Amino acid sequence: MHHDISEYMHTVGRQAGEAARILSRTETRGKDLALLKTAAAIEDNKAHLLSENGKDMEAGEHRGLEPALLDRLELTDRRIQSMADGLRQVAALTDPVGEISDLTYRPSGIQVGRMRVPLGVVGIIYESRPNVTADAAALCLKSGNACILRGGSEAIHSNRAIAECIRRGLQQAGLPEHCVQVIETTDRAAVGELIRMEQYVDVIVPRGGKSLIERVSHEAQVPVIKHLDGICHVYIDDKADIDKALAVAFNAKTQRYGTCNTMETLLVAGPIAPSVLPQLADQYRRAGVELRGCPKTCELITDCRPATDDDWNMEYLAPILSIRIVDGLEAALDHLYKHSSAHTDAIVTEDYSRARRFLREVDSSSVMVNASTRFADGFEYGLGAEIGISTDKLHARGPVGLEGLTSLKYIVLGDGHIRE
Amino acid sequence: MHHDISEYMHTVGRQAGEAARILSRTETRGKDLALLKTAAAIEDNKAHLLSENGKDMEAGEHRGLEPALLDRLELTDRRIQSMADGLRQVAALTDPVGEISDLTYRPSGIQVGRMRVPLGVVGIIYESRPNVTADAAALCLKSGNACILRGGSEAIHSNRAIAECIRRGLQQAGLPEHCVQVIETTDRAAVGELIRMEQYVDVIVPRGGKSLIERVSHEAQVPVIKHLDGICHVYIDDKADIDKALAVAFNAKTQRYGTCNTMETLLVAGPIAPSVLPQLADQYRRAGVELRGCPKTCELITDCRPATDDDWNMEYLAPILSIRIVDGLEAALDHLYKHSSAHTDAIVTEDYSRARRFLREVDSSSVMVNASTRFADGFEYGLGAEIGISTDKLHARGPVGLEGLTSLKYIVLGDGHIRE
Numbered sequence: 001m002h003h004d005i006s007e008y009m010h011t012v013g014r015q016a017g018e019a020a021r022i023l024s025r026t027e028t029r030g031k032d033l034a035l036l037k038t039a040a041a042i043e044d045n046k047a048h049l050l051s052e053n054g055k056d057m058e059a060g061e062h063r064g065l066e067p068a069l070l071d072r073l074e075l076t077d078r079r080i081q082s083m084a085d086g087l088r089q090v091a092a093l094t095d096p097v098g099e100i101s102d103l104t105y106r107p108s109g110i111q112v113g114r115m116r117v118p119l120g121v122v123g124i125i126y127e128s129r130p131n132v133t134a135d136a137a138a139l140c141l142k143s144g145n146a147c148i149l150r151g152g153s154e155a156i157h158s159n160r161a162i163a164e165c166i167r168r169g170l171q172q173a174g175l176p177e178h179c180v181q182v183i184e185t186t187d188r189a190a191v192g193e194l195i196r197m198e199q200y201v202d203v204i205v206p207r208g209g210k211s212l213i214e215r216v217s218h219e220a221q222v223p224v225i226k227h228l229d230g231i232c233h234v235y236i237d238d239k240a241d242i243d244k245a246l247a248v249a250f251n252a253k254t255q256r257y258g259t260c261n262t263m264e265t266l267l268v269a270g271p272i273a274p275s276v277l278p279q280l281a282d283q284y285r286r287a288g289v290e291l292r293g294c295p296k297t298c299e300l301i302t303d304c305r306p307a308t309d310d311d312w313n314m315e316y317l318a319p320i321l322s323i324r325i326v327d328g329l330e331a332a333l334d335h336l337y338k339h340s341s342a343h344t345d346a347i348v349t350e351d352y353s354r355a356r357r358f359l360r361e362v363d364s365s366s367v368m369v370n371a372s373t374r375f376a377d378g379f380e381y382g383l384g385a386e387i388g389i390s391t392d393k394l395h396a397r398g399p400v401g402l403e404g405l406t407s408l409k410y411i412v413l414g415d416g417h418i419r420e
Numbered sequence: 421m422h423h424d425i426s427e428y429m430h431t432v433g434r435q436a437g438e439a440a441r442i443l444s445r446t447e448t449r450g451k452d453l454a455l456l457k458t459a460a461a462i463e464d465n466k467a468h469l470l471s472e473n474g475k476d477m478e479a480g481e482h483r484g485l486e487p488a489l490l491d492r493l494e495l496t497d498r499r500i501q502s503m504a505d506g507l508r509q510v511a512a513l514t515d516p517v518g519e520i521s522d523l524t525y526r527p528s529g530i531q532v533g534r535m536r537v538p539l540g541v542v543g544i545i546y547e548s549r550p551n552v553t554a555d556a557a558a559l560c561l562k563s564g565n566a567c568i569l570r571g572g573s574e575a576i577h578s579n580r581a582i583a584e585c586i587r588r589g590l591q592q593a594g595l596p597e598h599c600v601q602v603i604e605t606t607d608r609a610a611v612g613e614l615i616r617m618e619q620y621v622d623v624i625v626p627r628g629g630k631s632l633i634e635r636v637s638h639e640a641q642v643p644v645i646k647h648l649d650g651i652c653h654v655y656i657d658d659k660a661d662i663d664k665a666l667a668v669a670f671n672a673k674t675q676r677y678g679t680c681n682t683m684e685t686l687l688v689a690g691p692i693a694p695s696v697l698p699q700l701a702d703q704y705r706r707a708g709v710e711l712r713g714c715p716k717t718c719e720l721i722t723d724c725r726p727a728t729d730d731d732w733n734m735e736y737l738a739p740i741l742s743i744r745i746v747d748g749l750e751a752a753l754d755h756l757y758k759h760s761s762a763h764t765d766a767i768v769t770e771d772y773s774r775a776r777r778f779l780r781e782v783d784s785s786s787v788m789v790n791a792s793t794r795f796a797d798g799f800e801y802g803l804g805a806e807i808g809i810s811t812d813k814l815h816a817r818g819p820v821g822l823e824g825l826t827s828l829k830y831i832v833l834g835d836g837h838i839r840e
Contacts, residue, residue: 409818414791
């Protein structure tokens with residue numbers, strides 16, 4: 001059985017490589033046509049998508065999946081429409097492939113520049129949400145990459161039905177069907193093969209829970225673009241404008257609780273703490289946020305549970321906030337150096353030099369001044385779409401859009417030039 | 421013993437991380453001062469460097485190292501001067517760290533841009549050439565990265581002596597000595613630790629023979645920027661200018677034999693083969709290049725050994741050239757798809773559309789029109805220096821200079837902006 005999986009995956013990989021070669025030279029309009037035709041196919045097949053999704057939902061309920069998981073798994077009219085809309089949005093984005101930059105003459109007489117090119121074959125491993133099948137396929141297609149999609153076994157019927165719509169879209173645009181391949185088996189060995197097929201796969205993007213991502217990046221031979229923790233901070237400096245501090249700190253925690261760019265720890269400079277914390281605590285309390293504070297925080301506000309050492313390293317993804325009063329910028333930077341997950345951190349200050357220092361010295365994928373951490377998002381940044389948020393340092397940091405699925409090669413133009 | 425190595429390497433890693441934090445915020449002039457002071461220390465200590473290198477040379481001869489290896493190991497007055505000059509050249513380069521690009525206003529009112537930042541800690545694993553110690557340290561330092569250098573055991577005395585000069589340079593510039601650490605043990609277990617210390621090391625750059633690079637990339641948990649094969653091609657199109665074809669094809673093979681950007685296979689379009697191959701073969705023969713050809717090539721030129729299937733996948737690094745006559749551009753692209761190592765490939769043609777196609781469709785780190793593959797080099801491209809040539813697709817492709825040792829983080833500037 002295991003041997004069959006290996007053979008199957010290698011076939012998938014080889015087919016992806018062949019499709020990638022054609023896709024890399026496909027003009028923009030061909031790729032856009034495939035996206036628009038897929039959107040239409042999804043709309044035309046709403047009933048079929050709903051009934052296939054119904055099978056997954058039934059099996060999921062039967063297996064006793066948690067309600068949150070079932071919610072992510074479910075397709076509705078609105079969610080199906082939003083998949084189709086997403087495909088049209090990606091079609092409307094500028095094609096990054098082939099863009100030439102920095103083309104300059106060198107002393108030798110040659111012109112040297114860089115051309116943006118697809119990575120080749122992208123492997124995406126994800127869980128439950130069937131819409132990822134359409135979203136990820138769209139981003140890969142537009143950026144000229146063939147993709148191999150490995151969704152969760154709980155969504156297999158939904159994913160197959162979506163894949164069928166994509167296949168139709170590719171076909172109608174005259175593109176090879178292997179540009180987008182959905183793994184047809186639910187055997188977990190398929191993932192093991194996928195992340196080791198260096199000869200066929202250029203990058204793996206795992207999307208899902210932390211344990212999935214850790215396992216994938218630990219075992220992969222193929223490079224991985226990954227998202228680990230989002231332990232995001234807001235530091236309220238003593239030179240902060242109090243209204244801005246209240247607005248940013250409240251929004252960063254409460255606008256949504258379960259997202260990776262939600263603030264998990266609030267740092268407040270000692271001198272300003274009495275002017276902001278009691279009022280903020282009041283707002284958080286009314287929003288139902290549990291507060292866990294350092295000893296000084298607990299003295300200043302009521303209903304505050306003492307924070308343990310673990311709290312400074314926790315991604316709650318829940319209405320819980322840890323609060324620490326620090327001496328000032330230096331202590332805040334030290335806290336971030338030790339506890340930030342390098343995702344998104346913000347300072348609230350009116351002080352020019354401190355803002356400048358914070359921007360330079362905080363080593364996170366997004367560093368903000370006087371803005372809510374919730375802005376760390378591909379759409380808010382203008383990428384048009386997002387395949388994920390990278391907490392890696394190499395290649396792509398922060399929200400990853402089309403550009404993150406490409407790289408730059410050098411091009412050299414000469415007129416018979418030789419090296420002396 | 422193995423436990424001690426692990427403890428030692430973790431200490432080195434932790435120290436590198438702490439130094440990196442300071443170095444990342446060090447202003448350009450501080451880094452440049454360290455480079456200039458190191459250059460002076462190297463010049464001042466020529467005699468000591470020569471005598472330490474003498475110990476390595478003696479041990480190497482005693483161990484029966486090959487002459488080529490001994491040559492790479494040897495330091496001379498000229499080589500020492502060239503190390504010092506190299507440090508001054510890196511000091512003169514523009515500092516990439518902190519550069520802000522693409523800062524624009526978004527509809528929400530926030531400004532979003534990107535800031536170039538160091539990767540953090542760079543691990544470099546290399547063989548024999550002691551000058552790499554100074555060159556690699558300089559590039560890492562200038563790009564704001566702490567580095568851990570693991571040279572070959574055969575060069576340990578030379579590397580320690582160079583490290584001492586670097587330490588003096590750092591000290592005179594007031595920078596932490598752990599910005600540059602040379603591994604003091606020759607135990608091979610140190611490499612195994614280095615490439616698995618994800619918590620401390622951000623990227624590994626292996627420099628050396630293919631077996632070293634393959635082992636490192638196979639076993640590494642830390643991301644690797646690597647250079648594998650350089651099987652470079654020149655394709656002479658039937659619309660080529662014959663003089664340019666002769667010049668480029670001759671230079672690409674013969675200007676140097678042992679470099680990765682040397683042409684290993686020449687592809688010639690059938691219709692033009694009779695006009696270029698006999699003359700080229702004559703030139704190659706006079707230069708002492710052994711020719712191995714496809715059947716058609718062997719018909720056309722004398723003294724040509726039949727090429728085997730292996731020849732199309734060989735990096736000779738020697739005065740040997742394989743030659744294949746192909747039908748035209750399409751067949752050349754097919755050959756490249758199967759046999760190119762994605763390093764550097766060139767077309768010689770006067771045809772605009774074919775040049776345009778070749779540039780777009782050849783998936784190599786450098787793609788050239790009417791220029792010798794020997795130009796694929798950091799200095800020729802204007803990078804000012806080069807830590808290596810990457811054949812990877814992620815992060816950095818082709819010659820890697822300072823920019824390849826940095827990445828881009830997002831910065832967001834607001835005025836109390838919150839997400840609705």
